[in-house]
Amino acid sequence: MTLTAPVITRTAAAARAADVWKVYGSGEAQVVALRDVSVELERGRFTAIMGPSGSGKSTLMHCLAGLDAVTRGDVFVGDTKVTGLSDAGLTKLRREKVGFIFQQFNLLPTLTAEENILLPLAIAGRKPDRAWFQTVIDTVGLGDRLGHRPSQLSGGQQQRVACARALVSRPEVIFADEPTGNLDSRAGNEILTFLRRSVIEYGQTIVMVTHDANAASYADRVVFLADGRIVSSLDDPTADTVLDMLKAAAG
Amino acid sequence: MIKASLRGLLQRKLRLALAVIAIVLSVGFLSGSIVLGDTLNARFAGLFSTINENVAVQVTAKDPDAAEPARLSQADLDRLSRVDGVAQASGDVSAEGVIPFRTDTGKAVTAQVGLAAGVDSRGDTLGLVELREGAWPARADEVVLSANTAKLAKAQRGTQLKVFVPQLGEARTYTVSGIAGFAGGRDSLAGETLVMFELKHAQELFYGTTGVYASASFGAASGVSQDELKKRIERELPSGFKAQTGKEATEEASNALGDSFGIFTIILSAFAGVAAFVGIFLIYNTFNIIVAQRSRELALLRAMGASWGQVIRAVLLEALVVGGFGATLGLGFGIAVGVGAEALLSNMLGVDLPSGGVVVSMWAVLWSYVVGLIVTMIAAFIPAVKASMVPPIAAMRETVRPDKSLLGLSITGGAFLVPGAGLVALALTGIGSATTLVLAGGVVLVFLGVALLSPLLAKPVVRLLGWLLGRGQAGKLGVRNALRNPRRTAVTAAALMIGVTLITTAATVAQSFKSSIEDIVGQNTGVDIMILGPNTGPPNGEIGFNPAALDEVKKLPGVTDTAAWHITIEAAIAGTPAFISAADVPTAKRMWQMQEVGGQLRTLGAQEMVVDDNMAEASRWKAGDQVTVGIGQTSKKYTIVGIYKRTPTLQGPILGLPAVDDFAGKLAYQGFVSLDDGADVAGTVAKVEDIMSDYPGVTVGDMSSFARQQSQAFDVLVNAITILLGVALLIALLGIINTLLLSIVERTRELGLVRAVGLSRGGVVRMVGVESVLISVFGCLLGVTLGVGLGAAFVKALIDLDFMSKFALPWANLAVYVGAALVFGVVAALWPARRAAKLNVLEAIAYE
Incomplete structure (x- = not known):
């Protein structure tokens, strides 16, 4: 373990974890979810985090996004040190630097698709950039559905609204938690294609947790976790190489 | 099945806590009133047995x-x-x-x-x-x-x-x-x-x-x-x-003596009844929301073979347990309240009674359980039926409940409102004998009707209010939340509406009385100073002042006329209890400018009387008719010699001064004094006061001080009603808290989401606060509107009876009520908003 304190520097990393430990409970019931994890997620790239159930992949993402506090170590989003931020600081971070896409879509049923997409900006009191909004809408292909309520949309359409919502505020990094977990494969592939396009065309940084090798194959890089440790990583993955790697990790 | 349902009950005890508190409060109020009455009774019984000891x-x-x-x-x-x-x-x-x-x-x-x-x-x-x-x-x-x-x-x-x-x-x-x-x-x-x-x-x-x-x-x-x-x-x-x-x-x-406490207990019980009625709304909402949240579990039971009857029974059993538990606590609470109130009352009245234990009669226990159980069962009945209608398939899939049309509900509302309004109108025109019951029934129907119609009103009204109050994104989300389930918002608001309606009705009638009095004072009737008898007991001739004292008043400089007014309530006209005056009619005619409608307004001899036109019309009397007049235990035939025009100040049968011999005493209860133009009113009042100082409880004042006194009496009355409705208002407040808390549980994931996309804790608090304020202000507006309407109906009836002369809106009161509703909303939001703001974002999103 290095003793030099991590100096805040402008790096290429959109988010990074340094020597992060996450321990739940204490004594007999203690569960170590993350053991000394250090990882850098490069700016403008699409990173997938994979691993079997209980490997700590979701915990890692939650810690990186500031949704969960780490037990030890430090987490940065851009040049903001997330560790130790107050609730107000975390709120600011979420408004300015982070976007989320969830497995359950999590749209507000009382708002239309358009209002859902613009919600983060409205909450932050920022004016939407109309041209960018239009670009995002075109990318996810929702033009004719903007006035609909979530209950009037299919699962795939709802998730596209959620993607647009994450993209519209141009966050430093978008965290996607099993974004295709609740979708059929066609709708899932559509979503992954949008995510991929937003990385290539707009330089958006995306971190995605998934257990689906096909989904991971859309990423630039896959990080594998097992028992709370990073065991390996893979650049430019395909579904086959990811599967091989998973087998190796499991073995 | 029963086991499953009771276990479910224990798991939801927090969600049912407020429903239990509502029952405890209304049952406590009721049993407290009964215990208070019984205990006071026992104290006085103890007093009498002391007196009769030997x-x-x-x-x-x-x-x-x-x-x-x-x-x-x-x-x-x-x-x-x-x-x-x-x-x-x-x-x-x-x-x-x-x-x-x-x-x-x-x-x-x-x-x-x-x-x-x-x-x-x-x-x-x-x-x-x-x-x-x-x-x-x-x-x-x-x-x-x-x-x-x-x-x-x-x-x-x-x-x-x-x-x-x-x-x-x-x-x-x-x-x-x-x-x-x-x-x-x-x-x-x-x-x-x-x-x-x-x-x-x-x-x-x-x-x-x-x-x-x-x-x-x-x-x-x-x-x-x-x-x-x-x-x-x-x-x-x-x-x-x-x-x-x-x-x-x-x-x-x-x-x-117990009979007089009986009336006291009945009045308190009526207010307790209002509180229980309001409690129904809260409990209904609680069970409704719980059933909605449990629809999956209920569907699973149905899929496993439970009949709809079993589901209904399971929900009603829960209600029975909740009601029984609440009633038991309420009874205990009521006993404590009764004891405290008895001590307070004895202290306030300066009644130093021999001490003794608290009395809890069978009635107190019986009524506690009857009210506690019935209120809960009524409230839980519709949710129970709803629960039984959850299809078994709902267990397998995500249920999408489309917004049901409000048409059927609104038609039902109309079906309650129209006959309710009819009954109120009927009661106010005085047809039928059971007027109070008809009126109460009519008002309850109107309440139910408006409560059923209120979801329809909720959308436009809340939208308008939301436009005024829901500023900022957090506020807008709050407005959306208030609008998303108009039934829930409306039922919650309706609970508040009931209390506000009753208070507004009282305030409207009181305001109309006050401005009618001001009108009378403004008119120059010729009476400048009034002498009023003591309010220590009902006038019967034994309290008041010696009319001879007016001879001294008449000698004062500036005094042109005096009239002594003898009053007794121990009287009956043609067998009906009545309030009878005896006076010198020509003097009264001069001073009050009485208008002759029939016969002659002249000095009355023994067994002669005049009546007002309203009374004459109602009883089909005309000058020359003979009517039996009972005073105390005497009963004599009186001849109607004149009929005068009724005014809000002067009404009823007036006998001649010889009739005073039949009164319980010869004291006058009121006196009127006319002054020269330009006479020193304040100085004369002081002198008259001096003359009257020998008569305990007799007060003297000019017309404006008399008006002020009357106004104050009405203010006191409205305040007393407001205080007595306090429990009903408190339950309505709990209802708002309840709805917000249950909604927050339901919307945990949404709360997590808005936090994840950057809403601050303060934003969450504002969001919940706006929803709360919208509900309470909506309820208040419903209540104020309905209350002014009911008040206007009462005032119209009273004007027709010449008890008052004009309708007036209590603007200041109404503004205070709306302002109070704002505060009410904020207070109701405090706890739920805190809970919502403290939600862990991660857990909220992961919430299933």
Whole structure:
């Protein structure tokens, strides 16, 4: 373990974890979810985090996004040190630097698709950039559905609204938690294609947790976790190489 | 099935907590009222048994209220005293309304009851009153005071004391010859004053002749039972008298008093009923939301073979348990409230009663459970039916419940509202005999109707309010939340509506009265100063002032006219209880500018009367008709010689001054004074006050001070109603908290999401706060609108009856109510908003 304190520097990393430990409970019931994890997620790239159930992949993402506090170590989003931020600081971070896409879509049923997409900006009191909004809408292909309520949309359409919502505020990094977990494969592939396009065309940084090798194959890089440790990583993955790697990790 | 349902109950105990509190509050209010009534009753029963402790037999007139009640002569008393087995005998010479004046300020002593008695040199042979110092009164100008009286009047042995005697119609000065106390070292029986005169003097004062007694009490020799002595005495009884054992007399006295507490208990119970009614809304919402949240679980039970009947029974069983639990706690709470209120009330009224335990009657227990269980079962019935209609398939899939149309609900609402409004109108026009019941039924139907219609109103009204209040994104989300389930918002708001409606109705009627009074004062009727009798009891001729005092008033500079007004409520016209006046009609006509509608408004002789046109019309009387008028125990035929135009100040039958002979006393209850233009009103008022200072409780004022006094009385009334509705309002507040808390549980994931996309904790608080304020302001607006409507209906009826002259809106009150609703909303949001803001974002999103 290095003793030099991590100096805040402008790096290429959109988010990074340094020597992060996450321990739940204490004594007999203690569960170590993350053991000394250090990882850098490069700016403008699409990173997938994979691993079997209980490997700590979701915990890692939650810690990186500031949704969960780490037990030890430090987490940065851009040049903001997330560790130790107050609730107000975390709120600011979420408004300015982070976007989320969830497995359950999590749209507000009382708002239309358009209002859902613009919600983060409205909450932050920022004016939407109309041209960018239009670009995002075109990318996810929702033009004719903007006035609909979530209950009037299919699962795939709802998730596209959620993607647009994450993209519209141009966050430093978008965290996607099993974004295709609740979708059929066609709708899932559509979503992954949008995510991929937003990385290539707009330089958006995306971190995605998934257990689906096909989904991971859309990423630039896959990080594998097992028992709370990073065991390996893979650049430019395909579904086959990811599967091989998973087998190796499991073995 | 039952086990599953009860286990479910325990798991949701937090969600049911507020429903239980609502039951506890309304049942507590009800049982508290009953316990209070019963306990006060028991205290007074205790008081009477103290008074009658040594009394074995009491002999009283069969008809003590007769115009010429039977009296016991000295010979009667002596004969009864010699009956075998009588150990002590005591003739009773007593009166009420005898009021001493304070020696320091010269003002009348204000006690609840002013008793007087006559005693001879032996004092009280039955041992209730004991001389503490000095001597029993031996001369007509001597009195003995109870220790409490001496304390209140700041009098000692030897002091010169002014005492008002209603039979004399004036105050006289006496010398205090001694101070007495009651057995057991008490200074008074219940905070009253007691002045004891020399026996013969008292007999002359109270009965007009010496040697007579109103009643007598006898102590028994040892070994002679009360019943045995009663039998023996009955053989010697003079006609017109009856004998009772001490025990019977005690029961009769405390029962009579119990009836007056009965009314008090009924009024409190009515307000408790309102609280329980409001509680229904809260409990309904709770069960409805719980059933909605459990629809998956219920569907699973159905899929596993539970019949819909079993599901209904399971939900109703939950309600039964919740209701029973709430009623039990409520009963306990009510007992505590009753005890506290009794202590407070006794203290406030200065009634110093002998202490005793709290009384919890069967009724208190029975009513607690009946109300607790019925309220909960009614409230849970629709949710239970709804639960039974969850299809088994709902267990397998995500249920999407589309917004149901509000049409059916609104039609049902109309079906309640229209007949409800009809009943109110019917009751107010006075058709039918059970008017109060018709009115209450009508109002309840109107409430239900508006409550059912309110979801329809919720959308436009909340949207409008939201546009005014829901600023910022957090606010907008709050508005959306308030709108998303109009039924829930409306039911929650309707609970608040009920209390606000009743308060607004009262305030509207009161305001109309106030401005009607101002109108009358504004009109120049010719009356400049009013003299009003004491409000210590109902006017019957025994309280008020001697009309001769007006002769002195008439001599004051600037005074042009005076009129004495005798009033009694112990009267009946053609068999119907009535409020009767006696006055000099020509003077009244001059001063009040009475308008002749029929016959003649002239000086009335014996058995002549005038009535107002309204009354004449209703009873189809015309000048020359004969009507039976009962005053006290007398009943005579009166001839209607004139009919006058009714005004809000002057109405009802007016008899001639000769009729005053039949009143219980010859005191006037009101007096009117006219002044020259430019006379010194304030100066004259002071002089009249000086003349009237000998008459306890009589107040003097010019017309504007009279109006002010009346206005204040109405304000006090509205405030009292508001306070009594406090429990209903509190339950409505709990209802808002309840709905918000349950909604927050339902929307946990959404809360997590808005936090994840950057809403601050403060934003969440604002969001919940706006929803809360919208609900409460919506409920308040519904209530204010409905209350003004009901108030207008009442005022219209009262104007038709000439009780008031105009309708007026209580603008200031309405503004206060809306302002209070804003605060109410904020207060209701405090706890739910805190809970919402404290949600862990990660857990909220992961929430399933």
